[in-house]
Amino acid sequence: MTERFKKVRVEFENVSLAYGKTRVLTDVSIAIEPGEFFALLGPSGSGKSTLLRLLAGFLQPQAGAIRVAGEDVTRVPPWERDIGMVFQNYALWPHMTVRQNVAFGLEERRLPRAEVERRAAAALELVGLGEFGARRPGQLSGGQQQRVAVARTIAIEPKVLLLDEPLSNLDAKLRIHMRVELLALQRKLGITTIFVTHDQEEALSIADRVAVLDQGVIQQVGTPVELYDTPANRFIAHFVGTINFLRGTLETSGTRTVFRSEALGEIAMAGVAASAGPAEIAIRPHAMQLAAPGKPLDGGRTWLDGTVTEREFLGEFVRYNVKIGAADLVVDQPHYMGEPGFAPGARVRVGINPAQVKVLKAAAEREA
Ligand SMILES: Nc1ncnc2c1ncn2[C@@H]1O[C@H](COP(=O)(O)OP(=O)(O)OP(=O)(O)O)[C@@H](O)[C@H]1O
Ligand SMILES: [Mg+2]
Incomplete structure (x- = not known):
């Protein structure tokens, strides 16, 4: 047929x-x-x-x-x-x-x-x-x-x-x-x-x-x-998926663009087409990395200090709620055997990869 x-x-x-x-x-x-x-x-x-x-x-x-x-x-x-x-x-x-x-x-x-x-x-x-x-x-x-x-x-x-x-x-x-x-x-x-x-x-x-x-x-x-x-x-x-939103301002000087928010301070951005001004950015939970304080850090990321408030074990990965200043972020980390991860209350450093940060155009235009 x-x-x-x-x-x-x-x-x-x-x-x-x-x-x-x-x-x-x-x-x-x-x-x-x-x-x-x-x-x-x-x-x-x-x-x-x-x-x-x-x-x-x-x-x-x-x-x-x-x-x-x-x-x-x-x-x-x-x-x-x-x-x-x-x-x-x-x-x-x-x-x-x-x-x-x-x-x-x-x-x-x-x-x-x-x-x-x-x-x-x-x-x-x-x-x-x-x-x-x-x-x-x-x-x-x-x-x-x-x-x-x-x-x-x-x-x-x-x-x-x-x-x-x-x-x-x-x-x-x-x-x-x-x-x-x-x-x-x-x-x-x-x-x-x-x-x-x-x-x-x-x-x-x-x-x-x-x-x-x-x-x-x-x-x-x-x-x-x-x-x-x-x-x-x-x-x-x-x-479509889980995501973190942050409101703030895009600032450009020369070829460098940063996103500044009251809650988080400054995040370096990469390859942003949007112009300077009020903006909203979105970051997927798996696009961030958690590290214990004092560990050597990947220099390509913006690192922010935070505290784990919740931890949800989901098998393939662990979903953390991390408080950074006034912001709450959902951060997913892959789970590997024998790795204890972070407990609620733990101080952590959150690494944001600029290439994985999305500037939401509609929000930026609406507010500009
Ligand atoms: N005969 C009707 N009279 C008035 N409103 C209606 C009628 N039939 C549907 N609606 C309304 O139209 C809207 C869309 O309904 P529809 O059944 O297309 O939704 P859906 O996206 O299929 O939702 P679901 O995922 O729950 O099946 C709803 O708000 C519903 O209340
Ligand atoms: Mg239906």
Whole structure:
């Protein structure tokens, strides 16, 4: 069935939707490339499911256009759109067998009996459930039910595959396993796929590109690395990973730039394009190094004196809260066997690598 899937482009152009006075989506524009695995990421209530429903045709926007393979489908009814959607709760029929569940959409399309059988079997085979056709959903694990829901959707050979938080019912280990499987299946089929999640790690790990939504407004669209390394604003920097923010002033003299804040004093900066003036900087927890006082220090870093206030052991690394002057920073250090690390109350030196400090442009411009 692989060759039946055509790779199509999906476009949202200035799409807005409101319920009465409540704005749910405002001026959303996204272009999803043919064959792309695209994630919609955002907190609860940010409008992710609403965007999928608009694309599937269950809702219509008050403004803007939606195009699939270049065709404007904004006013096309759902059954003529050829969009497959996997719902969060899977919505399997409990009284039907797995095979009947998968065949249901095909029978509704009044396909010949043999074709229904062939496609249902192929779809189940594809998700690794070829042997499970005679069971009922209640006799399957959560991960297997999730695969039936996917099989049922790809059996109709839709133009676009929509997945609304498909993994949120599964336990942590299975979730990671299933996201690898989903991506492998998507790559095999080549079908343009939109995956909704509120879990930033899930979005970053699985998607070619991610759109981040907040309160119905697109904050940034980019590759996972772009979102992580060059967040467009404070919301993205905070939502995608853990980060420390510091407000202060950028000062330049000749080729040297420093960031000065009341809380921390002076931090040397490297390769900063932003001009002098009020600014906000962001530093990832793992981009800092902790050292015991009196130890020799790497001269390429700015070293600040602080005190450990909290320590959280997370296996691969230890997460410290460090108080430096008036500032509280989250600092992650790799954990190695036999190394005791630092206890709460310990005096430490915090080394900041200037190359790992991000000046947030939006904040700098807003305040300048
Ligand atoms: N029928 C409705 N009437 C009024 N408001 C609605 C309606 N349906 C959804 N909303 C509102 O629209 C907003 C976006 O809802 P949506 O379901 O798209 O969010 P979401 O990003 O999918 O959230 P979650 O992660 O919790 O699933 C929410 O604030 C919700 O309360
Ligand atoms: Mg939702």
